[in-house]
Amino acid sequence: MTATTTKTSARVTVENGWAVRNLTDGSQVRARLLVDIMGDAEEPERDGTGVLLVRESDSYGGMTLGEHDGLSAVLDRLYRVERGQWAVANGNDEHLSPDCRIGDDDDREEFVRRYLRAFWDVKDAFLFRHRDYQDWADIWVVVESVRPEGWDEDWTISREGAESVAQEWSDWAKGDCYGVESQTRTLSDAMCADPSDPDDGWEDADACWGYIGDSGARYALSEALGVDEADVPAPYEVTA
DSSP states (O other), X not given: XXXXXXXXXXXXEEETTEEEEEOTTSOEEEEEEEEOTTOOOOOOOOTTTTEEEEEEEESSSOOOOOOOHHHHHHHTTEEEEETTEEXXXXXXXXXXXXXXXXESHHHHHHHHHHHHHHHHOOSEEEEEEEEOSSOEEEEEEEEOOBOOTTOSSOBOOOHHHHHHHHHHHHHHHTTOEEEEXXXXXXXXXXXXXXXXXXXXXXXXXXXXEEEEHHHHHHHHHHHHHTBOGGXXXXXXXXXO
16 A cells, blocks of 8 residues: 655745744744746756647747747748738648638638648647747647557647646746745744744755746645645745
8 A cells, every 4th residue: 555645734824925834733834935046947848748849939039949840831831911811822832722811810820730730640739929028939839649658559738738838838938937945943942932033943944946937836835835735825925
């Protein structure tokens, strides 16, 4: 029988920029987030997800992401007729129609998705619009089936899962990366603490880095406090 660890639902308060939990024995644990200002967080791993991120355009002046031949082929044949209206150019790709209008931006996205499904065995494709605090990028999320090691069948990530992969990359790219530090205080230390000093009696417990985005921050706090993610405060309330 495998032992499992279950977090308990507990009330967590915010005190002096820390998320604080009172334990049943009278001791306390508190945690807060630190922004990764040095940019040490590594780019999220996407291998094995079947998700490829391809840059179409951006204001960064260049960005290193993946490439997809089918996507390049179809995008090279699409052109803007007028604001919000697109057409397919006559070209050498036998799968693409001669010059004809295909509709607005949403129609263009659907056209690309159907083309990749029909001729490149792509399971899904959609645009993800990354917005940094100063810059932007239009990213194509291309989803293909993968066969995990030891599996007998291919597996395809869901649209929701693919969006999460893209969002995690977006959070990383704009620097929403965190570390979490935690401290503990015994009941006796809490009772003897100087009320004018919010740090009196607290001892460093742990520090861990590499959490990305709001979901990563919430997970980090829940792990440090030993509670469910639903019980932690909003990350911005406890970010130093």
